Amino acid sequence: MSQIKEWTLRISQANQEQLLLITYEILVSAIDELKDYLEKKDLANYKKKVRHTQKILNYLMNTLDMSYEISYDLLSLYLYLHKLLVQASISMDKKVIEGAEKILKIIQKGFIEACELEVDNDSESIMINSQKVYAGLTYGKGALQEVVLDYANRGLEA
Numbered sequence: 001m002s003q004i005k006e007w008t009l010r011i012s013q014a015n016q017e018q019l020l021l022i023t024y025e026i027l028v029s030a031i032d033e034l035k036d037y038l039e040k041k042d043l044a045n046y047k048k049k050v051r052h053t054q055k056i057l058n059y060l061m062n063t064l065d066m067s068y069e070i071s072y073d074l075l076s077l078y079l080y081l082h083k084l085l086v087q088a089s090i091s092m093d094k095k096v097i098e099g100a101e102k103i104l105k106i107i108q109k110g111f112i113e114a115c116e117l118e119v120d121n122d123s124e125s126i127m128i129n130s131q132k133v134y135a136g137l138t139y140g141k142g143a144l145q146e147v148v149l150d151y152a153n154r155g156l157e158a
Contacts, residue, residue: 003029017115024108027056031101038094050089057082077107 010022030053037046061078064071084100087093 017118020111021108021115023056023060024104024111027053027060028101028104028108030056031097031104034088034097035094035101038092038097043092046092047089050085054082054085057085074107077103 007022007026011019014022030049034046034049034053037043037049057078061075061082064075064078066072066075081100081103084096084103088096088100
């Protein structure tokens with residue numbers, strides 16, 4: 001299964017904490033792709049991926065709940081990461097990207113640990129009207145096969 005399909009499936013079944021962790025996975029993956037494009041000297045895709053990575057950071061900044069003091073610290077870190085991405089876009093220096101990745105992975109690790117400590121970890125999926133996905137082994141193939149049961153009322157409920 002492709003990475004995007006996997007994320008899409010996980011997002012459709014995720015609660016609020018899981019969505020944050022998935023967003024960080026997507027961001028780390030985007031930074032990995034940045035390094036790959038830089039090594040391949042694929043400058044067009046490199047520039048596109050820098051903009052994409054900045055959009056993800058902007059999303060994280062916009063979704064901060066500023067009623068908590070820690071949100072201001074996170075905002076400062078996100079702004080610094082954004083600054084590093086601008087610098088990486090101009091200088092095309094792999095060390096700048098690796099520095100941003102190192103900071104991002106520390107933040108991600110902190111959120112993973114916080115989510116593991118969360119008492120109310122069994123909150124419901126945010127997408128309450130999405131398809132349910134069941135996974136199991138099929139006969140003969142020995143591979144994990146996903147089955148989506150059709151749900152007739154998948155649209156918005158009024």
